[in-house]
Amino acid sequence: MAPAATSQNGHSGEQDLDLTSSAVGHRMVENDTSNSYGAASNGVSQPNINELDASKLTYTFTDSPREPPELGITEDNGNSICTDHMITAKWSAKTGWTAPELKPYGPLSLMPTASVLHYATECFEGLKVYRGYDGKLRLFRPDCNCERMLMSSVRISLPSFPPKELEKLILALMSVDGPKWLARERAGTFLYVRPTMIGTQSQLGVQAPSEALLYIIISYMPVMDSPAGGMKLHTSPDDMVRAWAGGFGYAKVGANYGPSLLATKEARARGFHQILWLYGKSGECTEAGASNFFVVWKTREGKTELVTAPLDDRVILAGVTRRSVLELAKERLADEVKVVERKYTIDEVIEASAEGRLVESFASGTAYFVCPVSVIHHRGRDIRIPAGKGGEGAPITLRLKNWLVDIKYGKEQHPWGVVVPEEH
């Protein structure tokens, strides 16, 4: 899909734009095939443009190492606590990627005109690293996160890169900071890895930035998957929508998060944990806060279904936990539960509840993992959902959650658990 030649005072006029959100996926594949990333947009390899290359990683270790916090402490005066090091790599449209650097964690210097500060040219990923009961350090399906990061980056006009190289960099950083910051004594706990890309060009003109910075940081994060009494959701206000068909709800870009904070803050002030985002006039259930949302109900014929919103209109994020839950349910619960990805409305949930058919509900995501939902507040009334003793989860939720726990913490050897190499 090479852009047509254009003259200064005219335009090709022959063919319409086909770089739509669905064409982005296509472009990524083109780039993959031609092995050409960075500024190349026509699928032709450009030898002067450097690719992101994890093998070029340089190491500069901190000379003022810090002590990890006590177990369970994740913040310092309201700020996230990060590990000793981070990895950065710069990109420019002219030269591509610099060699990535592992270096001491510290502030970034950005010009006040930097693209990211004005036009939200930013995207990120979130994945946890787990200290297993077998002593090993594991990432959970990091390939999924790295592929999604590429998709998000292209959607927000930031550079592309080989996802495998990002994965290697994440592993390299964990290899350095893992042994100290998630020590073997801390089996059953995790750190949070945040790859981030920002547009750094110092240019106020509204345009795709010609310079960017990729960085990877590691922080602590509180355990959020088991709020006392279960997660309480409040449906979104009538005149507020998180994402929409033709938008970018499927990409992990900053622009999906900032605008949602206002409603979330108010919901929290009223004792709820998150907003259940409804979509369209019929009130389709989409996401719970920044997590995917599931219900388990019985059909009127008495069959048990695990239901979640589909990905096809690209309104919701394709969560790695969502995908894993669906795959495990299909593989291990096939006899009991039918897995259904379809649009479903809040009225269907209310109806199932009224008829005693609403069996379970949970949110899924990296931050909230698999979190049982016990209440949905909608237009003045509460929908109450079985969530087990103290909200720890009803049976199907718990089984899915425990299978994932076992894979993450090495109780079950599984290809989704990718071991981080550590020196002994």
Next chain:
Amino acid sequence: MAPAATSQNGHSGEQDLDLTSSAVGHRMVENDTSNSYGAASNGVSQPNINELDASKLTYTFTDSPREPPELGITEDNGNSICTDHMITAKWSAKTGWTAPELKPYGPLSLMPTASVLHYATECFEGLKVYRGYDGKLRLFRPDCNCERMLMSSVRISLPSFPPKELEKLILALMSVDGPKWLARERAGTFLYVRPTMIGTQSQLGVQAPSEALLYIIISYMPVMDSPAGGMKLHTSPDDMVRAWAGGFGYAKVGANYGPSLLATKEARARGFHQILWLYGKSGECTEAGASNFFVVWKTREGKTELVTAPLDDRVILAGVTRRSVLELAKERLADEVKVVERKYTIDEVIEASAEGRLVESFASGTAYFVCPVSVIHHRGRDIRIPAGKGGEGAPITLRLKNWLVDIKYGKEQHPWGVVVPEEH
């Protein structure tokens, strides 16, 4: 609208969220009335929270002043050229606003976990400052920009502030940098003022930031209101939407810009200047790039109408230039032109064109000012629109534009032109 009292394990459950996008306006008024800004969310004055106060401005002048660029040069190696100084003010939820500082222009230091870099907690304004033919320096309706900045800030969960104080700070910065960077010899030219607010809290948890930074910078910007042959627009791809009812299209937040860059870049590669963003199944015309969009057509009854999209569903930005054009047209063209704010579709534009009733079209905004549109490319065909000789503008467009030029550059003394005090 005080938040109901909540218990740790429960929620009030009595009343639904009414902090919707329309309630935001109400809250701002509450804050105004109580004279309480910052962390206050219940309209009760909190004496320990400091307000933004321009009278506390401190001055630290640069000891390495730079030379302004040659007339017409606006960039340095692709980067915006800014003036010697900037103004910053920090905010925290606990203490409110620090005293604003005027200081040398230079990089910002942000932690890699800063809210703005992940969750697009950012908003901005754009206004120009004009060197008049009478030697005076003028801002154009800065009160409108400062009020909109407050609205944007609240919508994106950043702090509130008295808009008048922001206006005073803009004037203070221009008083210092104006005489040198927009010298009297440069009558008829302008600088671009960019007030910006970003969430700076170093916290990866998805929440409203408890720390923020307001800053004001001044840069050069190219003249964009008279592209040779007029502005050429390409309608948005079928599966890409800029903003939507219930979203935040009306606020000047970063989240409206980054996601639009992808389509814009492709349109530019094909020789177009901007995307004409259509909305909904019927293809309503909303914005042209990041500008408002107008058409002038004749009705079948032969009446001349100046038509633009309405603000009521909050999909489009309430542009200051848009508002000024509408006001001037009502005041000065009432005998000839009917001013109409209503939804109208691309099919209506095509129909008017086919029947010879499409008279003029222009985009309006701070960057593009009043920019004649000569072509709209839609689904494989061009709609051609009279745009005057060489695209300089058809008669109604030109009259509106020239009235505004006269006000901005002091040829007409008008309350919209706010003079910046300068030492003599």
